[in-house]
Amino acid sequence: MDRNWNSFIPIDAASSIRGCLGKARDKNNKSVEGVADLMAATHHDLYKWQANGRMPAILIPAFEYACGASFLSEWLALKSGRLVINVPVGRNANAQDVNKLQSLLTDAVSQILKFADGQTDATTAVAAIHAGMAGLAWHKVNIEKHSQPELALGGDE
Incomplete structure (x- = not known):
């Protein structure tokens, strides 16, 4: 199954490892x-690490x-109460970027309402809130860097 890996948010170490291996398979054709x-x-x-969610930390990078x-790094940061965003390079946001942000924020509010009504679990609601906050943080840093953009050298933003 080829999924949208940009919206994947791991819920534990094992799902983080499975997610990394799944993206390696789907996007990079790596077994x-x-x-x-x-x-x-x-x-x-x-x-073994995928099954039990335990990998030596030195091997994570x-x-x-x-x-x-x-x-896996994102899950570790999230578990420590940290917010992780991809570092923006200071380019102008396009309509697709703003639409993605709007979608993330709409989903976050929807999940908060569903949680309040007992229609979803806390993990799902927190994941949606995290995604919305990360989207806002990316736009904040991108706007701050706009006057001094960086070169996008071979990586995704």
Whole structure:
């Protein structure tokens, strides 16, 4: 299944690892074995870490680089009460950027109302709020950097 990985928010360590491996498969055509080779681990280790949500911290950067996703680092930051955003480069926002922000904020308010009515769980509501806050923070930093834009060198914003 090819999913929208831009809206994926991990709920625990195991789902973070599964998410990284899923994005590696869907977007970068990398198997578990391929990711393991790139990080000098065995595929047995990756399957074990995926099942129990426990990976040596020293291997997280190599794992995320091999997968092309940083869901495990994002989950760790979120678990510590931190907000993680992609660093903007100071470019003008386009209509698609603003529409995405509006969608994130609408979903956050919707999830808050659903939680208040007992129609959704706290994890889902918090994930939606986190996504909306991250979207706002990205636009804030992007506007602050607008007068001194950076070069986008080979990475996603």
